[in-house]
Amino acid sequence: MPKRRLNIFRDEEDFTGTEYYQAVGRHLQGSRKLIIICSPNARASSFVDDEIQRFTQVHSAEDLIPVVIAGSPETTSAAGDADMAFPAALCERLELPLASDYRGFDPKSSNLHSARYRTSWYKLLADICNCSRAEIERREGRRKFRRRIQWGGAVAVISTSLAVAAFVAEKESHSARSNDLANQALGSAESDPERGTSLALEAIGESRSPLALSSLRVALSNLPDLLVSVSPDAGVYDPVGVAFAPDERRVVIVDKQAGARVLDLESGQTVLELASDRKPLVSAAFSLDGAMLDVLDADENTVVYESASGRRITAIRGELRWLSPVTSSGPTALTLRANSMQFVELTSPGPELFVKEITPRGYSRNSSDQEVSPDGHRLAVVADAGGKTRLTITDLTSGQTVSQTGDFSSTGIVWSPRGAYLVSKWLNGCSIPSRSRTPSSKTAETKSPWKMWRSVRTRSCSRRRTGMG
Numbered sequence: 439m440p441k442r443r444l445n446i447f448r449d450e451e452d453f454t455g456t457e458y459y460q461a462v463g464r465h466l467q468g469s470r471k472l473i474i475i476c477s478p479n480a481r482a483s484s485f486v487d488d489e490i491q492r493f494t495q496v497h498s499a500e501d502l503i504p505v506v507i508a509g510s511p512e513t514t515s516a517a518g519d520a521d522m523a524f525p526a527a528l529c530e531r532l533e534l535p536l537a538s539d540y541r542g543f544d545p546k547s548s549n550l551h552s553a554r555y556r557t558s559w560y561k562l563l564a565d566i567c568n569c570s571r572a573e574i575e576r577r578e579g580r581r582k583f584r585r586r587i588q589w590g591g592a593v594a595v596i597s598t599s600l601a602v603a604a605f606v607a608e609k610e611s612h613s614a615r616s617n618d619l620a621n622q623a624l625g626s627a628e629s630d631p632e633r634g635t636s637l638a639l640e641a642i643g644e645s646r647s648p649l650a651l652s653s654l655r656v657a658l659s660n661l662p663d664l665l666v667s668v669s670p671d672a673g674v675y676d677p678v679g680v681a682f683a684p685d686e687r688r689v690v691i692v693d694k695q696a697g698a699r700v701l702d703l704e705s706g707q708t709v710l711e712l713a714s715d716r717k718p719l720v721s722a723a724f725s726l727d728g729a730m731l732d733v734l735d736a737d738e739n740t741v742v743y744e745s746a747s748g749r750r751i752t753a754i755r756g757e758l759r760w761l762s763p764v765t766s767s768g769p770t771a772l773t774l775r776a777n778s779m780q781f782v783e784l785t786s787p788g789p790e791l792f793v794k795e796i797t798p799r800g801y802s803r804n805s806s807d808q809e810v811s812p813d814g815h816r817l818a819v820v821a822d823a824g825g826k827t828r829l830t831i832t833d834l835t836s837g838q839t840v841s842q843t844g845d846f847s848s849t850g851i852v853w854s855p856r857g858a859y860l861v862s863k864w865l866n867g868c869s870i871p872s873r874s875r876t877p878s879s880k881t882a883e884t885k886s887p888w889k890m891w892r893s894v895r896t897r898s899c900s901r902r903r904t905g906m907g
Contacts, residue, residue, distance in 0.1 A: 444566065449489070466493045471501050471566055476523040476537060477508035487527035494531050503565045504528060504537035505558075511537055538562040609645075616644035623653040631660035679721040683745070684728045692719045698733050700745065710748045712741075725760050725770070730784060732758045732771075740773070742784060751784065761814035769793045772814050772834065777802065779817075779834065798832040799839055807850065811857045816840070818851055818860055829862070 447465055455461030466472070472493045480486045490502065509523030513534060524535055538558040542548075550559055560578075564571045619641035627634035634657035641650035679692035688709070692698045698719055700710035712722075717735040724731050724745060731745040740758040742751045756773040761781075763770070769781035779801070781793040800821035801808065807820035817832045829851075831841040852861045 462489060463492055467496050469493070470497075471503055472497070473503045473505060473562075473566075474525065474528060476504050476506045476511070476525065476528070476535075478521060478523060479508075481509070481522055481525045483525070486525045490525060490527035490531065499531040502528060502531060502535075503562065504532075504535045505540055505562065506537040507540045507543060509541075511535075511539070538565075612644045613647060616641045616647050616650050619644065620647070620649040620653040623657055627653070627657040627660050631657055635661060678719070681721075681723045683724045684726060688724075688728075688745070690722045690724065690731060692722045692733070694718055698722050700731070710745070712743060712748060723758075723760060725784075726762065732760075734758070754782070756780070759810055759814045762812075772810065774810070781834075796834060796837045798830075798834065798837070800828075800830050801832075809851050809853055809860075810834075811853050812855055813857060816857065818853070820851060820862070829860075831860075 447469060449462065449465070453461055453465070455464065466489060472490070474480070474486070474490065494502070504524065506523050510521045511523055513522075513524060513529045524537075528535055538561045540555060540558055543555065548555070560571045560574050563574045567574070619637050623634045623637035623641060625634075626637065635654065638650065638654035638657045641647075641653060644650070677691050678694050681690050683689070687703055688700055689703060690698055690700050698712040699708050700712075701707065702709050712731075712733055717737060717739070719733055719735050722731060722733045729745060730742055730751065732740050732742045734740050734757055738755070738757055740754045740756065742754065742758070743749060744751060754773055756775040759772040759774065761770055761772055768783065770784050771782050773780040773782060778795050778797045780795045783791040783793055785791075798817050798819065800819040801817065809818050810816070811818070815834050817834055819830045819832070820827060821830070822828075829841075829843045830839055832838070833840050850862075853859070854861070
């Protein structure tokens with residue numbers, strides 16, 4: 439079978455020459471096959487018989503290919519020639535012609551590749567190419583497979599091109615946005631360096647372009663009072679925790695290798711070094727008045743120091759949380775132990791004074807679904823109770839449960855800075871149960887029960903959404 443397309447000559451459109459019989463004889467002699475469109479009109483035409491006779495003078499009768507489009511495919515008919523489709527010259531050359539049947543085909547509405555005409559189409563191609571119909575079908579299958587591969591490759595190329603174009607467009611959009619923010623940052627760096635720094639950080643978030651980085655350096659250079667250079671002599675190598683003193687003049691930096699150091703923010707120099715007892719430290723915090731400082735190691739042992747002199751006051755088993763004062767006297771800190779909590783009173787100078795021990799409902803030191811409020815007086819715990827996951831709020835001062843909510847999904851909870859909201863982080867977003875507020879006083883806000891839920895379904899619980907309150 440030829441790999442190229444067939445060269446078809448049609449007598450009504452492709453004739454060349456000046457005299458009919460000479461021209462038709464030349465074209466018939468140069469053709470390999472003669473396809474005869476059979477119908478009663480063709481049988482009545484003397485020109486069709488003449489062309490069949492001329493073709494068979496130089497070719498075999500096996501090269502005649504009849505195609506029936508109308509009439510009866512019979513060589514004899516009781517009704518006469520009126521309904522017969524095969525021309526007389528064809529019946530003389532072929533005793534019983536085997537024609538491809540296209541009767542009922544309408545060029546405007548019919549499809550050659552439909553199931554009705556598929557058999558006739560394959561037979562016609564097999565007769566033209568002198569091969570079996572099975573071979574034609576195999577070739578057609580290979581052609582369709584190549585076509586699918588070509589279309590698949592084209593779709594893949596187009597999809598890849600669109601994806602690349604979208605990526606480039608998005609990158610250019612981020613770059614343009616970054617440059618715009620960086621230019622705004624440069625414009626306000628001198629007059630409003632804080633705004634300039636914020637804009638520069640937004641620009642870097644869009645794209646770490648040279649212009650964005652330059653705008654940040656320019657904005658930061660206009661904030662000398664907010665920049666503190668910590669020299670290598672300070673001994674800070676691998677910080678894991680940072681806490682500011684209430685007056686914001688000192689900062690304690692917990693270093694995994696070198697213990698904890700208190701730095702003066704005006705000079706950047708170390709004013710106090712705290713030993714780690716050869717155990718790695720994980721965090722540190724100043725007391726609410728800044729007079730004391732606690733350091734927690736990896737074994738959950740807390741050591742309390744005077745923040746000015748570095749004198750060791752006491753060592754406590756468990757993690758320490760400083761309490762907001764309710765009265766002039768009473769507990770000042772809360773210690774988180776394995777299965778209980780202890781209230782202690784710490785003064786500087788002076789030893790620790792044990793106040794009381796409580797065991798809140800659902801509390802377990804190793805659980806991640808629990809959190810103490812910022813003021814240290816309430817505990818939020820998410821735990822299974824009665825087949826349901828419940829959120830329990832316990833007042834630590836009295837040890838009483840103040841709120842319990844069912845069907846509470848959580849993979850971690852976070853209090854807002856003032857304790858007005860509690861954010862529940864979960865797989866596809868977060869839930870924010872908020873308390874009803876009475877504008878008459880802050881006390882009413884603190885003691886009112888939890889009444890309303892807000893569910894925020896996001897891909898992740900972003901800081902912008904969780905930093906409420």
